[in-house]
Amino acid sequence: MQTRDIFANISPLDHRYSRDEDDYAEISKYLSEKATIALQAEVELALIKVLAARGLAPQTAPAEVEKAIAELTTAEVYAEEAKTKHNIRALVNCLQKKVSKKCRPFLHFTATSYDIVDTANSLRYQKTARELILPRLKKLHKSWAEIAFREKDRVQIGRTHGQHAVPITFGFTIAEYVARLGERIEEIEAKTDKLVGKFAGAVGAYNASSIFFDDPEAFEKEVLAELGLKAGEHSTQIVQAEPMTDFVHTLVSTFSVLAAFADDMRQLQRSEIAEIGEFFAKDQVGSSTMPHKRNPINYENVKSLWKAFMPQMTTVYLDQLSEHQRDLTNSASSRFIPELITALLSAVSRLTRVSSKMVVDQKNMQKNFEQNKKMIVAEPLYILLAAAGHPDAHEAVRKLTLEAQKTDLSLKELVAQSKELKGYWENFRDLQKEIILKPEKYTGIAAQKTEKIVKNWQKKFAYELQLEV
Structure with missing residues (x-):
């Protein structure tokens, strides 16, 4: 049930982004002006407690101030501030009016x-x-x-600079x-x-x-x-x-x-x-037209x-x-x-x-990956060629990618046709060849790294996850 006219407020945080009454009440408990004054009064109470414990203020003073705070309203503090033009003096004045004469001197005692x-x-x-x-x-x-x-x-295809990566x-x-x-x-x-x-x-x-x-x-x-x-x-x-x-x-x-x-x-x-x-x-609208x-x-x-x-x-x-x-x-x-x-x-x-x-x-993620499937193995291909002793592997693969863009051939097929690269393919291990033939395998340790990160924070924050995939 609505208990406040949210549309009479000025800030969109009130009338647009805090429409949930329970949520608003919880946030208000800490961040509202009412909360501010209540916590300022709590500081005054802490002072009185220590003064009483040290024998300066009457022993009854903490209970008196606690009762005064319970009766205090934000409205009366603001009304007092209209006269004093000072918010904390207004708060102290309001509290002093609610306690005994013996207690009054020790409110705000030695404080600024x-x-x-x-x-x-x-x-x-x-x-x-x-x-x-x-x-x-x-x-x-x-x-x-x-x-x-x-x-x-x-x-998933990686993206850097808005382009497909590895x-x-x-x-x-x-x-x-x-x-x-x-x-x-x-x-x-x-x-x-x-x-x-x-x-x-x-x-x-x-x-x-x-x-x-x-x-x-x-x-x-x-x-x-x-x-x-x-x-x-x-x-x-x-x-x-x-x-x-x-x-x-x-x-x-x-x-x-x-x-x-x-x-x-x-x-x-x-x-x-x-x-x-x-x-x-079901009834949500994405566009007015x-x-x-x-x-x-x-x-x-x-x-x-x-x-x-x-x-x-x-x-x-x-x-x-x-x-x-x-x-x-x-x-x-x-x-x-x-x-x-x-x-x-x-x-x-x-x-x-x-x-x-x-x-x-899942279908679109796979489709996007497939778009440049024949090109994304350029990185592992160049590194493997370099490891196999090619003197200018990066440039060789760059030229192959340009050729691949003009044809329907994959980089693997172009390697097989290249006289310059003849013999290098045979030097690759089976696992290395599989990466070139099946680019979806070229994800590094993405899955293992993900699991490591998740379990690290799960342990730190001590929450239970549904870990079945």
Whole structure:
């Protein structure tokens, strides 16, 4: 049942790419403004807990603040901000109104606003990565691994520069993305763990906390430990920028892997290639005017989302710069990181859905391979001739390929007719001859490599695959 008017929103992430209510609610739990304020309040609670444990705040203060947070609404914080013109002061004022006079002085005690903001951001992006991004990426990864293993022996023509190259297998094509996405997932995990918080005060020198504590760094450590975070080695008024920059970079580079996969699969759906297809629903329409069309809309959508959000990485790099101990030039721009994450999650969901229903056209894959079957053995032929002692094997085979293009003869037949190459064929071993006679055998270790990659990541991510082909 629809509980929000998605069409009253401005961002297409709301009204077009998050129409699933359950999915929207799950993402909103981490990335909405409501979630932002809730996590900022959680940082204030962590401070109160440590102050109480150290004997400064009343022992009842943590329970009071916890109750106040439960009653807090985003709307009242925004109403207060309309008066204060300061978001964190508004949050503190709202919480202070809900607790006793004895507790009030210790809300935000020794803190600066970005002790709260930056720490809350690191906390929410850690939660988002661990509870949303990584599980969904691993689900997509599993889907690709299953396709790769299933198709590990299916011969496909390799393509470089848009031209037919030497044979591979379709499983090997997909295994590229199994490996690339697997490595990106590991990078996200690593950079998520490195997100840090701070509780070092207005310029990061612990000026306020050092008045009360002989060990202000230990105090900071205790506050952040309540949230499962660590402190950066050095902060100013803000957390050092690099951990967040590195984290977002891993998300953008992961998005790029998804876009590359989508583009490859989109190209394989071209009419003149048609080696795979997207599942097409019974009532789905491909074109407003051409009823026969079945456009690769899902893959195109993923590439289009990537085009919209990949450039945001430039803004994140720009946000590494802050004058002296702090300026406000990242205060607006950093608020758009949740949109990037939401777009990434949309792309992941779309690719997971379409990958699970990928249709492989075996006949077209074979037909495309057959197109240049007589030519694709040029590489092994030239290498075998060179190994047999021919002084200019590459040039000899190049001339044969030109001749083959003019005739219906295969390279093998032209070798047999060539006076220059007479005698070389007999020097080839039976297995080497078979590769020239049966180009479909010339796939190197594509199948074995695919299986190795799939099983490597299956072990790392500890998921079960249906490994029967």
